[in-house]
Amino acid sequence: MALDGSLERLRREGRIVVVGASLAGLRAAETLREEGFTGTLTMIGDEPYEPYDRPPLSKQVLLGRVPADHTALPRRRAIEAQWRLGAAATGLDLSAKRVALADGTSVEYDRLLIATGVRSRPWPNELEAGLDGVFVLRTRDDATRLRHRLKAGPSRVLVIGAGFTGSEIASVCRERDLPVTVAERGPTPLSGALGSVIGDVAAQLHHQHGVDLRCGVMVTGLEGDGVGRLRRAHFSDGGTVDAEVAVVALGATRNTEWLAGSGLAAGPRGIACDAGCRAFDVRGIVADDVFVAGDVARSPHPLFGYRFLSLEHWGNAVAQAEVAAHNMICRGEERRPHLWTPYFWSAQFGVNIKSVGVPNMADQIIVSQGSLGEHRFTAAYGYQGRVIAAVTFDQAKWLEFYQRQIEQAAPFPPPFATVDRRTEGMRPVPAGFPDPSVPTHGPQVTVSGYSPTDQRVTFTPAGHGHHA
Amino acid sequence: MTSVALLGQILDYANRADPYPLYAELRRTPVVRDESGPYLVSTYWEIHSLLHDPRVSSDIRNLAPEAKTAPRTEDPDLPPSFIRLDPPDHDRLRRLIMRTYGPPHAPRRVYGLRGEISGIVSGLIDRFQGRDRIDLVDDFSYPFPVTVICRLLGVPQEDEQRFHGWADTVATAIEPAVGTPEEQQAHWQAIREAHHQLAEYLSGLIAQRRRAPREDMISALATDRGADESPMSLPEMLSNLTLLLIAGHETTVNLITNGMLTLLRHPDTLKQLRADPDLVIPLVEELLRFEPPVQLLPERTTLDDIEIAGTTIPQGASLWLVPASGNRDPRRFPEPDRFLPDRPDNQHFGFGSGIHNCIGSPLARLEAQAALAELVRRLDNPRLVEDPPPYRHNAVLRGPRHLPIAFDGLSR
Numbered sequence: 087m088a089l090d091g092s093l094e095r096l097r098r099e100g101r102i103v104v105v106g107a108s109l110a111g112l113r114a115a116e117t118l119r120e121e122g123f124t125g126t127l128t129m130i131g132d133e134p135y136e137p138y139d140r141p142p143l144s145k146q147v148l149l150g151r152v153p154a155d156h157t158a159l160p161r162r163r164a165i166e167a168q169w170r171l172g173a174a175a176t177g178l179d180l181s182a183k184r185v186a187l188a189d190g191t192s193v194e195y196d197r198l199l200i201a202t203g204v205r206s207r208p209w210p211n212e213l214e215a216g217l218d219g220v221f222v223l224r225t226r227d228d229a230t231r232l233r234h235r236l237k238a239g240p241s242r243v244l245v246i247g248a249g250f251t252g253s254e255i256a257s258v259c260r261e262r263d264l265p266v267t268v269a270e271r272g273p274t275p276l277s278g279a280l281g282s283v284i285g286d287v288a289a290q291l292h293h294q295h296g297v298d299l300r301c302g303v304m305v306t307g308l309e310g311d312g313v314g315r316l317r318r319a320h321f322s323d324g325g326t327v328d329a330e331v332a333v334v335a336l337g338a339t340r341n342t343e344w345l346a347g348s349g350l351a352a353g354p355r356g357i358a359c360d361a362g363c364r365a366f367d368v369r370g371i372v373a374d375d376v377f378v379a380g381d382v383a384r385s386p387h388p389l390f391g392y393r394f395l396s397l398e399h400w401g402n403a404v405a406q407a408e409v410a411a412h413n414m415i416c417r418g419e420e421r422r423p424h425l426w427t428p429y430f431w432s433a434q435f436g437v438n439i440k441s442v443g444v445p446n447m448a449d450q451i452i453v454s455q456g457s458l459g460e461h462r463f464t465a466a467y468g469y470q471g472r473v474i475a476a477v478t479f480d481q482a483k484w485l486e487f488y489q490r491q492i493e494q495a496a497p498f499p500p501p502f503a504t505v506d507r508r509t510e511g512m513r514p515v516p517a518g519f520p521d522p523s524v525p526t527h528g529p530q531v532t533v534s535g536y537s538p539t540d541q542r543v544t545f546t547p548a549g550h551g552h553h554a
Numbered sequence: 555m556t557s558v559a560l561l562g563q564i565l566d567y568a569n570r571a572d573p574y575p576l577y578a579e580l581r582r583t584p585v586v587r588d589e590s591g592p593y594l595v596s597t598y599w600e601i602h603s604l605l606h607d608p609r610v611s612s613d614i615r616n617l618a619p620e621a622k623t624a625p626r627t628e629d630p631d632l633p634p635s636f637i638r639l640d641p642p643d644h645d646r647l648r649r650l651i652m653r654t655y656g657p658p659h660a661p662r663r664v665y666g667l668r669g670e671i672s673g674i675v676s677g678l679i680d681r682f683q684g685r686d687r688i689d690l691v692d693d694f695s696y697p698f699p700v701t702v703i704c705r706l707l708g709v710p711q712e713d714e715q716r717f718h719g720w721a722d723t724v725a726t727a728i729e730p731a732v733g734t735p736e737e738q739q740a741h742w743q744a745i746r747e748a749h750h751q752l753a754e755y756l757s758g759l760i761a762q763r764r765r766a767p768r769e770d771m772i773s774a775l776a777t778d779r780g781a782d783e784s785p786m787s788l789p790e791m792l793s794n795l796t797l798l799l800i801a802g803h804e805t806t807v808n809l810i811t812n813g814m815l816t817l818l819r820h821p822d823t824l825k826q827l828r829a830d831p832d833l834v835i836p837l838v839e840e841l842l843r844f845e846p847p848v849q850l851l852p853e854r855t856t857l858d859d860i861e862i863a864g865t866t867i868p869q870g871a872s873l874w875l876v877p878a879s880g881n882r883d884p885r886r887f888p889e890p891d892r893f894l895p896d897r898p899d900n901q902h903f904g905f906g907s908g909i910h911n912c913i914g915s916p917l918a919r920l921e922a923q924a925a926l927a928e929l930v931r932r933l934d935n936p937r938l939v940e941d942p943p944p945y946r947h948n949a950v951l952r953g954p955r956h957l958p959i960a961f962d963g964l965s966r
């Protein structure tokens with residue numbers, strides 16, 4: 087391969103810095119080595135742990151089946167990196183090509199990958215958030231603490247927000263036979279991610295498993311017992327519930343504060359990048375040496391009208407990291423676009439939920455196989471007459487077929503006959519996504535317009551109203 | 555529209571020993587109509603896509619009667635088993651079987667058989683003592699899987715011989731009937747009779763286990779109340795237990811026999827396996843790719859027109875997928891005609907794919923791994939007596955009828 091001199095030098099002895107030492111950061115580092123990068127590789131991460139996996143935290147770890155410190159990500163290969171764990175990046179100087187760290191030191195780079203992900207949106211009232219018994223769940227430490235508390239057998243657990251994470255936590259509580267109340271501002275659980283038609287099925291699962299589900303209400307306040315322990319929650323409908331544990335599952339915020347003033351197009355909705363994972367600056371011009379991957383990225387997707395998508399999906403972090411790493415050390419014409427079709431899974435109440443595409447762009451839905459009532463089905467989502475997404479409940483084996491339909495922009499409703507078509511599969515209905523100006527909790531795909539510097543916050547899962 | 559005349563040649567016994575050149579010819583047109591009617595699909599990605607396509611049905615009641623050509627193996631007096639049903643019936647029955655057979659409800663069912671499997675293997679090999687020649691099929695591969703199925707289901711040891719007899723007869727239904735019309739008539743009569751006796755035997759066992767359940771799979775099935783759906787009726791149990799017997803019998807026999815045949819044709823690999831028994835794990839996967847016991851998946855039906863690889867398969871067509879050809883597709887597997895025991899990224903079609911993928915695969919893997927590792931360890935200087943060996947007639951479940959092996963002695 088004929089490489090020009092400077093690229094050759096970069097590959098041989100360049101300095102690559104990765105900020106965010108989790109899934110995307112690790113997979114990018116492995117890809118860099120895999121593709122022949124032999125220079126210095128620095129991994130900066132503010133958590134003290136080597137990269138670990140998050141999906142088990144709300145599932146096997148909370149259930150007590152897997153200890154939180156047994157979630158280390160499997161390594162695909164050695165990466166020979168300099169690890170700066172426990173050190174947060176605090177600033178970026180684009181012209182000096184330097185990352186500043188919290189300990190006062192700094193690291194220079196020839197290429198930078200930003201993979202700082204997201205964090206849980208905290209309970210908005212700081213005093214209440216500080217009560218003993220109030221939790222969020224994003225990190226290993228969060229999971230250890232929450233698991234410990236669940237093991238102690240609290241009288242009741244309140245889950246605030248019924249997105250995927252909140253629903254999984256509620257499911258674990260029921261499996262542990264703990265009384266649980268779920269409060270959701272939207273009309274059903276999962277309505278932000280999957281719409282209320284599917285959300286109604288999710289609600290049935292909650293009820294069937296003994297969850298005290300309250301939809302269309304906000305938690306307005308958390309009340310302590312005088313010595314700083316959570317005792318009670320107040321709802322917007324005037325009701326209350328006594329609980330010793332509250333888990334705040336109100337979605338996530340992008341970790342971009344450290345980039346304020348850096349000149350990158352970074353904001354609360356993430357860092358905008360092009361399809362090749364190169365970061366945009368605030369002028370809308372791509373930077374050649376700064377790349378973005380994982381939950382923190384917003385990137386335009388050709389399948390969805392080149393709109394910018396922010397995806398909080400495990401598979402996206404891996405695929406995007408691989409593309410970013412490749413593009414960091416190759417010639418311009420060898421760059422690859424990140425064309426990954428969004429894909430997500432969840433396990434709750436004994437049901438395996440999977441989705442592909444971007445459900446919350448859809449206007450209509452049809453149950454193309456199976457039946458909502460049986461809680462086993464495949465549903466296709468339509469947008470302007472084409473298939474844009476699909477979701478399966480315990481029917482994951484069909485998902486791939488629908489992924490191809492999405493990728494081929496196949497017509498909606500699907501015009502063909504299939505196995506297991508029921509009467510409810512004869513006619514599409516409105517998918518029931520809430521008005522984007524009334525946020526629900528944790529839609530894990532955010533579609534955010536065409537502009538790289540679009541920082542309006544119109545569809546971010548907002549916090550609950552402040553207490554009255 | 556182009557068509558080929560290859561299905562006849564594939565089914566022709568003269569090509570049984572080496573069908574792979576025919577498959578290579580077939581792959582020149584990934585999806586093609588055979589003169590005899592069915593559409594043949596021979597390339598990896600096209601097979602994969604059709605195995606995951608909800609417009610494709612496994613229920614032969616969707617197929618026009620004149621399009622049905624493959625021999626029937628099931629008891630005509632019982633409802634279809636789930637391998638020949640579509641969702642939702644397929645899913646319900648498969649779920650109910652899985653509740654008694656695999657995780658999460660019965661996670662130890664298969665794994666728990668490991669000790670017994672290695673005991674059965676040792677016992678069968680011990681019987682080679684004092685001989686310098688065996689027929690691997692009759693002396694080992696054939697009796698082995700039925701014994702394992704009996705233990706899995708919970709057929710008492712004293713009944714195993716009778717069970718073997720029915721299993722053998724029922725399995726012959728897979729072969730095309732030969733001989734005079736009277737002989738063919740007698741052949742089908744015998745099979746029907748065996749089905750009846752098997753069904754009667756199983757009903758008795760189910761009734762017994764219902765009264766006094768044990769730890770076995772029949773007890774679990776007989777006493778299961780279902781989770782949120784109706785449990786299996788007695789005819790459904792009979793039909794699907796028979797399916798386990800049939801689907802897990804000839805296939806496993808052929809995997810083990812093909813395995814020894816392939817090892818004896820690749821002496822270096824055989825040596826490697828003897829030195830490193832753990833190699834058997836990837837080796838069995840490569841075997842399932844290279845010499846799959848299920849070569850063809852005949853008679854699926856299209857519920858709608860399907861456009862694939864530049865061809866439109868019309869609604870109502872009979873589809874024959876050729877997984878053994880997909881397994882040798884150079885667009886999916888580099889150097890597909892080489893047997894590479896530690897081949898990486900080996901997503902073969904040996905156990906099918908999609909909703910009908912084999913539920914017996916964990917068990918079949920354990921059996922084949924145990925058998926091949928132990929045969930290779932204990933047989934001293936094993937050699938093929940004839941190559942190719944004589945094959946069974948069946949082109950779908952393809953494998954040697956006999957595999958004579960000479961050897962110098964037996965290790966402990």
Ligand SMILES: Cc1cc2nc3c(=O)[nH]c(=O)nc-3n(C[C@H](O)[C@H](O)[C@H](O)COP(=O)(O)OP(=O)(O)OC[C@H]3O[C@@H](n4cnc5c(N)ncnc54)[C@H](O)[C@@H]3O)c2cc1C
Pocket residue numbers: 105106107108109110111130131132133139140141142143144173174175176201202203204205223224225251341344379380381382397398399400401403429430431432433
């Ligand atoms: C409880 C839970 C369950 C989940 N379940 C599923 C699931 O079932 N299916 C699915 O598809 N996805 C699931 N996800 C989402 C999935 O885990 C994420 O998509 C994935 O972790 C994204 O990886 P990432 O590397 O982009 O970001 P992260 O994993 O968020 O990693 C970012 C890292 O950067 C660090 N960091 C942040 N700022 C700085 C800084 N300034 N300096 C240094 N380091 C910094 C963070 O501490 C973190 O370690 C789940 C997530 C959670 C929390």
Ligand code: HEM
Pocket residue numbers: 612636637638648797798799801802803805806809846847848851903904905906907909910911912913914915917918
């Ligand atoms: C080497 C041994 C085996 C091979 C190669 C094999 C292969 C296959 C294949 C290819 C299929 C897919 C059929 C289709 O798509 O129509 C299948 C299905 C099936 N197999 Fe196996 N099999 C083996 C052993 C077993 C065993 C031991 C059992 C039982 C314990 C078993 C039970 C089944 C059943 C029940 C099905 C139907 C599944 C369904 O329709 O959902 N198989 N097998």
